[in-house]
Amino acid sequence: MSDQPRQVILGAHFPGVNNTTVWSDPASGSHIDFESFRKFAQSAERGFFDFLFLAEGLRLREQKGRIHDLDVVGRPDTFPVLAGLAAVTEHLGLAGTINATFNEPYEVARQFASLDHLSGGRAAWNVVTSSDAFTGENFRRGGYLEHDQRYVRAEEFVKAAKTLWDTWPDAAGEPEPFEYQSTQFDIRGRFNVPTPPQGHPVIFQAGDSPQGRDFAAANADAIFTRHSEPEVGRKFYADVKSRVEKFGRDPESLKVLPGISFIIGDTDSEAEEIAAEVRAQQVSGQTALLLLEQIWNRDLSSYDPEGPLPDIEPDTEGPSIFAGRARQVTDPHAEVAKLRKLSEEKGLNLRETVIDTQSRQSFIGSPQTVADAIIDAVQTRVSDGFILVPHITPAGLEPFVQKVVPLLQERGVLRTEYPEGATLRDLLGVPR
Amino acid sequence: MNSTHQPGSASADFHLAIGLRDTGWHPGSWFRIPAAQEVFTPQYWGSLAQTAEASGADLVTFDDSLGLQRQGQLDASLVAAWVGARTSRIGLVPTLTTTHTEPFHLSKNIATLDYISSGRAGWLAEVSATAEESALFGRGRDDLDAESLYAEASDVVDVARRLWDSWEDDAEIRDSATGRFVDREKLHYIDYEGERFTVKGPSITPRPPQGQPVVALQGSGSAQLKAAAQQADLLFLSAASLEETTGLLEKVRAVESETGRSGAPLLVFVDLQVLIEPTAEAAQARLAELNEAAGEDNAAGQQQVIGTSAEVAERIQQIAAAGFSGVRLLPAEHHTDLPRIAEELSPQLTEAGVVVGSEQPLRFRLGLEAAPNRYADGENQPALAGGAA
Ligand SMILES: Cc1cc2nc3c(=O)[nH]c(=O)nc-3n(C[C@H](O)[C@H](O)[C@H](O)COP(=O)(O)O)c2cc1C
Numbered sequence: 083m084s085d086q087p088r089q090v091i092l093g094a095h096f097p098g099v100n101n102t103t104v105w106s107d108p109a110s111g112s113h114i115d116f117e118s119f120r121k122f123a124q125s126a127e128r129g130f131f132d133f134l135f136l137a138e139g140l141r142l143r144e145q146k147g148r149i150h151d152l153d154v155v156g157r158p159d160t161f162p163v164l165a166g167l168a169a170v171t172e173h174l175g176l177a178g179t180i181n182a183t184f185n186e187p188y189e190v191a192r193q194f195a196s197l198d199h200l201s202g203g204r205a206a207w208n209v210v211t212s213s214d215a216f217t218g219e220n221f222r223r224g225g226y227l228e229h230d231q232r233y234v235r236a237e238e239f240v241k242a243a244k245t246l247w248d249t250w251p252d253a254a255g256e257p258e259p260f261e262y263q264s265t266q267f268d269i270r271g272r273f274n275v276p277t278p279p280q281g282h283p284v285i286f287q288a289g290d291s292p293q294g295r296d297f298a299a300a301n302a303d304a305i306f307t308r309h310s311e312p313e314v315g316r317k318f319y320a321d322v323k324s325r326v327e328k329f330g331r332d333p334e335s336l337k338v339l340p341g342i343s344f345i346i347g348d349t350d351s352e353a354e355e356i357a358a359e360v361r362a363q364q365v366s367g368q369t370a371l372l373l374l375e376q377i378w379n380r381d382l383s384s385y386d387p388e389g390p391l392p393d394i395e396p397d398t399e400g401p402s403i404f405a406g407r408a409r410q411v412t413d414p415h416a417e418v419a420k421l422r423k424l425s426e427e428k429g430l431n432l433r434e435t436v437i438d439t440q441s442r443q444s445f446i447g448s449p450q451t452v453a454d455a456i457i458d459a460v461q462t463r464v465s466d467g468f469i470l471v472p473h474i475t476p477a478g479l480e481p482f483v484q485k486v487v488p489l490l491q492e493r494g495v496l497r498t499e500y501p502e503g504a505t506l507r508d509l510l511g512v513p514r
Numbered sequence: 515m516n517s518t519h520q521p522g523s524a525s526a527d528f529h530l531a532i533g534l535r536d537t538g539w540h541p542g543s544w545f546r547i548p549a550a551q552e553v554f555t556p557q558y559w560g561s562l563a564q565t566a567e568a569s570g571a572d573l574v575t576f577d578d579s580l581g582l583q584r585q586g587q588l589d590a591s592l593v594a595a596w597v598g599a600r601t602s603r604i605g606l607v608p609t610l611t612t613t614h615t616e617p618f619h620l621s622k623n624i625a626t627l628d629y630i631s632s633g634r635a636g637w638l639a640e641v642s643a644t645a646e647e648s649a650l651f652g653r654g655r656d657d658l659d660a661e662s663l664y665a666e667a668s669d670v671v672d673v674a675r676r677l678w679d680s681w682e683d684d685a686e687i688r689d690s691a692t693g694r695f696v697d698r699e700k701l702h703y704i705d706y707e708g709e710r711f712t713v714k715g716p717s718i719t720p721r722p723p724q725g726q727p728v729v730a731l732q733g734s735g736s737a738q739l740k741a742a743a744q745q746a747d748l749l750f751l752s753a754a755s756l757e758e759t760t761g762l763l764e765k766v767r768a769v770e771s772e773t774g775r776s777g778a779p780l781l782v783f784v785d786l787q788v789l790i791e792p793t794a795e796a797a798q799a800r801l802a803e804l805n806e807a808a809g810e811d812n813a814a815g816q817q818q819v820i821g822t823s824a825e826v827a828e829r830i831q832q833i834a835a836a837g838f839s840g841v842r843l844l845p846a847e848h849h850t851d852l853p854r855i856a857e858e859l860s861p862q863l864t865e866a867g868v869v870v871g872s873e874q875p876l877r878f879r880l881g882l883e884a885a886p887n888r889y890a891d892g893e894n895q896p897a898l899a900g901g902a903a
Contacts, residue, residue: 106690112736114720116599116630139616142701142718149698149716156696156720159619159626162595166630169556171597188580188650189615196589200556200596220618222711250586253551257582268652274582275589276554366693 088461090495091337094126097137097475099143099374102343104363104473110271111223113154113475116166121476123167126174129483130497132509133206134167135469136160140184141217145372145404146381152369161193169203175506177206177286181215182235184221187242188261188269194283195247195275201284203279203505208286208306211236211294216306216405217377226483229376231266233293238264240285246273247282280505281514302336303512306469310340310444315464335512337466342444344470346481350447355490357446360473361437370436377417379403387433391418391425449485455484457495526866527881532855534559535577536587539787540815542804544585547849554588555591555787562848563597566604566695569856570864570877573605575638575730575750577843579669581647586626591623596644598631607636607730613663613672614642614651621674621717625891628722633875636728639746641667652689662693665736669708669744671729676704677873678726679887680716683799712818724821724877726885732785732814734762743773748781750842751843752816759817759834760786781839787818788826789846794894797821804846815842823858830868839880 085114096119104110112118123134138160143150160178167176176197176235190207198205211232218224240261261270287298288306298305299322309318310318323333345360347353362485365373367387373383379397396414411417424429425435445452459465472478490496500509507513536553537543543717544550552558566574578590590608598606606627610620620637629636641663642648648655657663665867668900685700704715727763731742742749749766770779789804791797797820805811819826826843833841845851845858877885 105695114629116632120599140718142716148698149701151694151696154695155701156686156718158629158719161589161592162623162626162630164596165592165595166599169560169596183621184616186614186651192580193589194590194591199554200592201587219712219714221616222713224712240617251584253554254549257586269650271646271650272582274579274586276551276586301757359821375743386725470671 086458087495088466089511090456090490091339092129092131092325092496093135093467094122094129094131094132094479095137095283095341095469096122096471097478098137099138099157101364101369102473103475104364105154106359107474109474109477110468111475111477114156114158116158116163117156118280118405118476119163119167120170122479123171123174125477125479125483127171127411129479129487130491130500131174132382132467132507133204134207136163136179138179138181138210139212139217140181141220141405142371143405144216145375147269150372151403152372161197161508164197164205168197168204173204173500173504173509175206175284175409175509176201177208178422179208179210179282179288179334181210182239183211183232184217184223187239187267188271188273190244190245190276191246191273192238194243195273195278198278198280198283199275202503203507205280206284206304206506208285208288209236209240209278210288210301211286214405233289235266237297238266242267242269242281247275247277250276252276260463268339282435282506284506284510285514291454292472295322295325298322299331299336300329303507303510304337304339307338307340310342310459310468311463312459313461315340316462319463319465330372332354337512339467339469340444340465340488341469341471343473344445344450344482346447346449346485348448350451353447353451358508361442364473365433365437367433367492370433370458373436374432376404377411377414377421379414386434387484388431391422391432408508449456449489452482453486453493456490457493460495520593527839527862528784528834529781529880530569530571530863530868531571531573531575531840531842532569532571533575533577533750533785533842533844534562534566534848535844536584538849538851539844540804540808541584541806541810542781542806542848543847543849545807546582546804546847548576548586548771554586556593559588559593560600561598561608561672562599562616562852563604569852569860571843571855573602573607573876574635574838575604576608578609578611579640580614580642580650581644581804584678591627593628594635595630598627598634601631603634603746605634605636605728605879606631607638607639607728609638609643611640612667614647617670617673617711617713618677618717620670621677622719623716624674624727625678625719625722626725628724633723633877635722635724636730636748636876638730638732638750639667639671640732660735660737664741666710666743667693667731667836668741669710669740673694673704673706673708673713675708675745676888677713677717678721680704680708681720681887682887683721683725685720689764694777713870723881723888724885726876728876728878728880730880739766739769740773742780743770743775746780747778747877748783748839748880750783750785754815755817755880756784756832756836759833763837777883781882783840783842784833784838785842785844786826786829786833787816787844788822788851788855788859789818790823790826790851790858792822793823794821800850801846807812820846823854823862827862827866828860830863831866834868
C-alpha cells in the first residue's frame, strides 16, 4: 500500500423521474429547460466532479394502467442535451444512458463518436437493457427481445460499436470497411465518423443480475449500482472485481460507483432534521400508497395514508400493476412482514412507515461527517467513488460542492484542478 | 424592420437560409482547408454558425447522411445542439433521416434541440435511399424507391408531430394540494397505427417551445413534393435555372391542392450555390482551382452564381420577385464564401429589404402561425407553446 490515499471518483446524477426528486420545494426548477442542465453541469464542474450522468426511460411510467402523475414526469433527449452541455463545460465527463434494445449499433456508435468529438473526449455511455414490451410499444420494431436475450444483445451491441469506432484511426485518412455478424446483428459498410478522441467512449453498466455483473466485468469501464451501504457495498465490490479478474482484466480497470443521496447541514443534528423534512416531502400520502402498491401489487387507493398498514396480503400471482420501472422487491411477503413489524414497534402509521423505510438518505451529516464517510468508504473498498443524486434541480449539488468538496481536496482524495486536456478516461483512470 | 423596400423587389417576408455541408458545396472545398480534422471539431461549426448568425440569416441547415459521403461527418443533430448552446438568434435545422431511425427518437431529438435553442429548432427530414445504408442496419430492404421512402418519411414526420403534441403545454401543474406533478388528462397516447408501424406515445419529452418545430424537406421529384405538401412547413427546391425552379413552384402548388393540404402553403426556398469574389474574373479563377482540386467539374444541379456579391444580390431579388419565400445559399467554400455572405452580401440584402433578422422563435420568424395542439380542446392554447424560457 502506498501512502497516497485512493482517489474518490465523483459523478453528478441529474435528478430523476422518481420520488427522490422533490418538485414541491420553492427551490425546485425546471427538469426540462436546458438552463437547468447548464447550471447543474457547471455546479459539478466547479466541484471538480468527474462526470455528469443522465438516466433515461423510453416510456412514461404507469401504475394501474394510468400515467404516474405524482413524481417529476418527462425528460429531454439524452444525446442533444449532452452535446449542448459539451458547449458550456470544459472538463466534465458527459455520461448518457442509452438502451441497447431500442436502438441500433451504427446509430448509437455514430452519436457517441460525434459526442466524443464535440466534447474533446468526454463522452460516456451507460448501457442499459430494459426490453419490456410496454416500452417496446413506442418503437416500430416493438418489444421483440426475450428477457434472457437482453445481455446477449447488449454485449453484441457494444462489440459492434467498438468495431465501428476502430475503423478510422486517422481523421485525415479513410475508414476501413467493417463487417459485424452475431446472433443479433448482421451489419456491414463504412463508418462515417473518425475514431473518437478517447478511442472508445467510456462504457458504464447499471444492472444487478449475475448476467449484468458479468457483462460489466467483461465490457465496461464503470458500474453504476445501488449498493452503497458499507457491508453490502464491500461484498458487491469484491464480487464485481473478482469477476473482472475472471475475464482477464485488471480489477482497477472497472470502477464501482454506487448512487447515493445526501443531506448536508452545519451540524449532524441539523442535517438529520433537514433529512427528515426532505423525506416527508419525498413521500406524500399519495406517494406512500403508490409505493406500497408496488409491494402489495394491489390497488390500495381506499386506504388512509395516516391510518394503519393494509391488512390484506400482497398479490404475488397477478400481473404487475406498474410498468416502465425496474422491479425493486423480490419477496413481497417478507417485505410486508418487515413493514408490519416496524410499524408496530415504532407506532408508525402507513405514511410514516414508508418514510421510515423507503427513503433514508445514504449520507446525512455535517460536511466533515459526510466527507469522512465518503473517504472511509473508498479507502475500505465499498466503492471507487459515488454518483451523487441530489433531490433538487438544478441547485441540489451546491451544498456538497461548497462544503464537502474542499474537505475532500484537503484530504488529498480529490483533484484541485482538472489536468489540461484530460479526457474522461484520463480523469477516471481507465485507459482504453 | 426595414421600410425602404420597393415594389417588385424582395419583400420583408422573404427569407434567407444558409446551407452548411462539411467544407462547402463544391467538392474541391475539402482539399483547400488547412486540416481535414477541423470539420470534426465543434469550434469549426460554432464559428460557421456565428458567421451565419451575423449575416442575419433566418436559419442554417446542417447536411447529414448515415452513410459515408465525401470525407465523413459528425451527427448533424448533435452539431446543431452544440451550436444551439452557443448562438442566440439563428434557426437551427439539422438533417435527420427517416428510413432507419425510430420516429420516437427523432421526435424527442428535435424537441430537445428546440429547448436548447429556446425555440429555434427545425428538422430537415431526409431519406436513406441506398442499399449500403440499409446494410449499416442489417436491413435488407427492397422498398428503396422514392415513392416508398417518401411515403414512409411522411408517416414518420406525422408521428413526430403527434408526439410533439402528446403533451399539452400546461400539462405540468406542480399542484401541491393534490400532490400531482402533471395533469395526466393533458398527456395523450397518440396510438398511431400506420401501414408501416405503430407508436403508442406519449413522448417522454414535453411539448417543445415552438409547439411544432419547423419541418423542411428538400428535392423536386414528385415523391418529395407530395411528402412535403402532406407534412412539411418548408421546401428547399433545387433546379439548374430560375425558369426551371419557377416551373416547379407551380407544380408544388398543384400538389398541395391534390393532397388537400390545409393551413399555410409551403414556404418554398430556392437553393443557390454561391462563389463570391470582387470580380467575375477572380470568381472564375477560383472555380477553376476548385475544379482542379476536386478533379472534376462541379455538377451541382442547383442554380449557381459564380461572381460578385452584387450579382448574387441581383439573383436573390429575381428569386424573390418570382414569388418564392426565400433562398438557401450554399457556399462553395465555407471558409471563403460564408464570411463574404455575411460581410458583403448581407448589407446589400438588408438595404434592399430582404434580410429582416428578428429574434423570434423560428416559426414566427418565418411567418408561420402559432401551432395549435391537435389534442387540446380549444381554450387553452397559448400563443407560443410553453414559452421559450
Ligand atoms: C443503479 C441503476 C440505475 C439504472 N438506471 C437505468 C436507467 O436510467 N434507465 C434504464 O432503462 N434502466 C436503468 N437501470 C436498469 C438496468 O440497466 C437493467 O436494464 C436492468 O436492471 C436489468 O438488468 P439486470 O437484470 O441485470 O438488473 C438501472 C439499474 C440500476 C441498478
